[in-house]
Ligand SMILES: Nc1nc2c(ncn2[C@@H]2O[C@H](COP(=O)(O)OP(=O)(O)OP(=O)(O)O)[C@@H](O)[C@H]2O)c(=O)[nH]1
């Protein structure tokens with residue numbers, strides 16, 4: 001209280017006319033300069049007050065509550081970058097069609113070879129095409145975070161046709177247009193690329209190794225030869241004739257042939273990249289239900305696990321059966337562990353809406369419920385309602401309920417009751433949706449007792465997940481289903 005009063009007194013003094021600094025900084029003639037000085041003076045006053053109060057001045061850019069916090073979870077699925085492809089290299093400009101006399105390095109005294117030989121000029125060399133900029137779907141990249149560190153990607157220019165004109169490219173001549181290696185920007189699977197500003201979708205990368213050419217390198221210039229000297233003689237003679245006849249000669253110099261040697265410029269554009277994770281199964285549940293623990297137990301993924309809510313802040317991907325012998329022809333199911341959802345998630349509470357959109361490309365859902373919670377059926381109902389509110393289609397996808405932490409005694413004893421109440425909650429949701437004549441949410445395909453710690457029920461769960469993935473026909477997983485870009489070129493977000 002005392003401190004606040006002192007602060008207030010200092011501020012009042014510094015802003016009043018009695019403050020000598022303030023009076024000095026008040027020139028009568030320049031109102032704008034005075035305004036600037038006054039703003040600076042106020043800032044200085046606030047600084048002094050804060051220094052007296054012992055509080056550090058906080059940057060305006062970061063909200064006070066978020067200082068020092070890791071903001072990766074807000075940035076991982078969106079990035080803005082600028083790409084620039086290389087300019088085409090200059091084509092070689094040969095000065096005349098004649099060759100030149102050069103030393104014959106095979107000459108030997110006493111032999112029948114001449115010391116100098118005539119070397120005809122070769123075809124002038126073309127410039128190389130500028131390098132392209134490509135986005136490539138890379139399985140080793142999970143997020144767009146790396147694109148926040150580097151936002152500008154400029155590809156190198158093509159080499160000039162004539163190595164003597166300072167080009168750093170290939171030194172071979174007359175061998176066609178050499179190519180310049182492209183700049184490759186790795187992005188995670190499921191990245192949608194839009195043009196910044198217009199929002200026009202340029203494409204999306206959903207399959208490993210898929211490439212999207214976002215900026216094409218400029219074409220290299222052509223190798224050209226200057227017009228033969230005879231043409232120059234003609235124009236000189238014409239000028240002489242005109243002069244003798246007293247007519248004005250307008251020299252017409254044809255320089256167009258040089259234009260062909262110029263390389264085309266590259267292009268530059270700004271891109272908006274958005275990520276929607278590509279996975280077969282989305283793992284959802286309340287915080288601390290054991291979603292990450294189950295992912296770690298079922299796959300080789302090593303997500304962070306801790307006994308506090310919101311340990312997971314970004315989706316974690318895991319591949320079931322990675323490294324095991326190939327299971328027939330079917331691709332191993334990919335699981336994505338999403339951050340915990342809470343009541344009101346569909347309205348944006350917790351990390352809600354930020355992550356619910358990552359279920360967009362999943363085929364089925366693994367709903368993890370903490371079996372040792374106070375009311376597991378309510379937990380189940382709460383998350384199902386949020387999914388229904390966010391996107392009713394999510395609730396129509398097939399889902400498995402994994403009752404986790406069944407190694408704990410409380411949960412084990414009540415398992416039958418929990419099963420019954422979960423089925424009841426599911427039935428209630430279907431009835432409610434039926435009353436409102438909306439699309440009915442699907443009942444659970446299976447309710448399984450598991451424990452990520454003891455390993456109980458994990459085999460059955462893995463088998464059920466595989467069956468579930470097989471249950472959605474592979475043909476429906478073709479590009480059309482994964483694509484967020486509709487046939488008329490719009491983004492179905
Ligand atoms: N006893 C027991 N504890 C478990 C089991 N599975 C997870 N836990 C514990 O539950 C706590 C939460 O586990 P997490 O896997 O981090 O839970 P989560 O659902 O990913 O949590 P968030 O990422 O915060 O949403 C940790 O302390 C785990 O050790 C289980 O099967 N049995």
Ligand SMILES: [Mg+2]
Pocket residue numbers: 291292293303304305311312337339340
């Ligand atoms: Mg987690």
